[in-house]
Amino acid sequence: MKKIVLAEDNSVFLLLIRLLLEKEGYQLFIAEDGKKAIELIEAQDPDLILTNIMMDFVSGLEVISHVRNVLKKQTPIIVLSAIGQEEMVIKSFDLGANDFMGKPLNPNELIIRIKRILI
Known part of the structure; x- marks a missing residue:
């Protein structure tokens, strides 16, 4: 079973x-x-x-930087x-993100992108 860490501060979106x-x-492991x-x-x-990018304590950009x-x-x-x-998208990729999806997002598209990465 593939493990995913999901970092998201919006409880409705998270659910x-x-x-x-x-x-x-x-x-899933939720943060x-x-x-x-x-x-x-x-x-x-x-x-x-x-x-997500905008979160308490540590931003998503800092998470990417820490991982890389x-x-x-x-x-x-x-x-x-x-x-x-555009600036945020470019910064995410510069730090090492593999993909970027804007919210609100299409759930089916998210699944397709996840499956493509986890092949």
Whole structure:
């Protein structure tokens, strides 16, 4: 079973994504903020990381940077963000994100992107 760390502070969005991914058979580890996301990533060594950008304590950008520069891991990272400004998208990719989806997102498209990365 593939493990996914989901870092998301919006409880409604979190519930929707959680139900969707669990239905697809993924094992989910939920972090409501970036600090918890880093702890879960270090503890669980997930197959994929889904992260929001704007979160308490540690931002999604800092999570990406930590995974790539501190942990030195190539774990695939998909950014899910309502902040779809070009600057934020470019910064996410520069830090090492594999994909970026703006919110609101299409759940079926998210599943397709996840499956494509986890092949």
